[in-house]
Amino acid sequence: MVIEKIIYKKPESLTDCNFTYCSGCGHSTVHKLIAELVDELGIREKTIAVAPVGCAVFAYDFWNFDVSEAPHGRTPVVATAIKRIHPDNVVFSYQGDGDLVSIGLAEIMHTANRGENISVIFINNTNYGMTGGQMAPTTLLNQVTTTSPMGRNSKNYGYPIKMIELLVSLQGVKYLERVKITSPASILKAKKAIKKAFLNQINGTGFSMVEVLSACPESWKKTPREAIKWIDEEVSAYYPVGKIKDIE
Amino acid sequence: MEERIIIAGSGGQGVQTLGFLLAEVGMSDKKRVTWLPSYGAEKRGGFSFCHVVISDQEIYSPYIESPDTLLLFDQRALNTYKDYVLNHTLVIENSSLIKEDTVVNGKKVSIPATDIANSILFTQAANTVMAGAYFALKTIFHVENALKVMRAVLVKKSKQIFEKNEKALYQGFNFIKENYQYV
Amino acid sequence: MLGKTIKMPQETVFIKGNHAIVEAAIDAGCRFYAGYPITPQNEIPEYMSKRMPEAGGTFIQAESELISINLVFGAGAAGARAMTTSSSPGISLMQEGISYMAGCEVPGVIVNIQRGGPGLGNIAPSQSDYYQAVKPGHGDFHSIVLAPHNIQEMYDYTVKAFDLADKYRIPVIVLSDGLLGQLMENITLKKDQETEYLDMPKDWALTGAKGRDGQRILSLLMRPGALEKHNEHLREKHRTICDNEIQYECFSIDDDIDCLIVAFGTVARISKGVINIAKDMRIGLFRPITLWPFPYMKINELSKRVKKVFVFEMNYGQMLDDVKIAVENSDKIEFYGRTGGGIPTQEELYQFIKARTKGRGY
Incomplete structure (x- = not known):
């Protein structure tokens, strides 16, 4: 007799809709991590996200x-x-680098400064993916995008913004960690960080943000595998991963 | 009955407070009242004016172009509003700070309000002196009503300040009674 | 403090227009306010920072008008009665958020204490935001626009704005101006009056997916045909509002009038004074209270009975466009407007009517 045991299933916090993101895109991974965490923390009926x-x-x-x-x-x-x-619900914003660092810079700074008890998941893929791969404030020096065809140079385009380092001095900010999702081990680390951001909110600790270095192979003109390698070698060299701030 | 009053002077002279006092006196008499202050970036020393309308009926325009009464605190106020004076307009000018004898159409009354306030060692009460003059000239309101309103507002803050204002009110009132008997 | 509300017998108060807005919001059950300083509406956030916590609600001093309107969007999406206030340049910044609220069908109240423009303009009263209130931001949508003309109406129509917003899931704009914001007048508060739609269930609001699937507040509809269908739905809603919510006042309008003044807000109030002094003429005032939906039919009907239609505004002729749509023979229309903070006087308007009617009033 064969005993069937469920060892893996789709999180309840995901719909039946298939992810429509490009292959190798980091969004699918982070969406799923969040859904798993919401299930694990038992907060599906309390969670409200802002996309x-x-x-x-x-x-x-x-x-x-x-x-x-x-x-x-x-x-x-x-x-x-x-x-x-x-106030009893779990509320998080999920933002890309165009949304958070460029057009929404004032909004994230003031939200952080007010110490709002929310969690922010910040996906940094160093460009505007949806509109076709234009330069973002986070685009690395020399990185080619559709609006920096010769590569980003600091003379005309300034330098890439390190968002976490910008936020670290604000007293309202309680937790900042930068993670990447380039290997099973780093993905588990990312999950742990996002979990902490959620738990901080549940415990009333205050404003928490996790920055995820995320691949955009389509815009980067790389295969998914090359994209991951580029994050490990180039992107995380400029944006160092790790816990930057953690105030209990 | 509708009484339309413009008060003008410089920020810090109590122009708005005087307007507010007249509005309150009107209300204590169960009238409809509007009080429209000037507002803006200028504070102390800037041009300050307010429009007060007291009426038995619905007040249409709270913005006054044909005043029944003009209370003018200084030369700049007079220069600004002298063309607003109509034949029926009563002008009460603070002659301590208005030295030019500008001819106006209406009835003009001069009172050295700032000097009178200084004489009782309370220069801030020039507006209350002007109020006293107003109540001496406009018999539609009783000066006792003004005193009652002032007491309600000021006694809570300081009995001494109320008493000084009471003195200022009657000094203004009596100055008119003594010098402008014909009015 | 000068300008502080004075309580009178029988629930009447002597109150500043800007403070009346605050009392109305609290009385209407608004428990979320966000605002950014700008003259001539600063008394609203100042007084609200005291009153809202007293009422157990949330006050946030936003760091920009963009933040103000999006806080109202979020609070509205969460099911709360929410409000922001500003003056003209600040309302320009809010147009994006208002469009999102309309698209997402999130209710909320926006008060505009108008000042002179364009650009930084000045801080004097103006009606030059008629266009941006009535013919607003990007996309096919309308906000309901209410135009009070005295302090009692600043209170009454702010209360009503919350009901309309909830009833139709639509942004509602109270279009006032610096004169009404700063003016003090005696009015009656209706403290214990329950507003009609306060307890209306909001099963569309985001509260957490308790016992149900997740639901969405959104305006992005990319599937072919989806947005057109949504906009059709909005249009149906707009038609229902046009059928049911038009409000206006007829002042001194009888069968014998020779000419009609059409004016709203402060200018309508001054126009009443014009009629009061123009004893030698037979003039009536038609005052639209809802600027959207606009009372086209009523103006059309009245315009047929008069020889002249005067449109008076504190702008260069913005409502004039809508009156032209309403009046079949636009040769009848005469317009007089002041701009840049100029307030027309009774005498000025009276002389204008005289000049355009050869002194006869028709």
């Missing part, structure tokens, strides 16, 4: 909990208001 403008605008197709859209960059602002109205 950005960018590729992840479609997050609401994939997550089976409440999700709001927000105007470009205003994502943490919408999350702030929802959290203030429903």
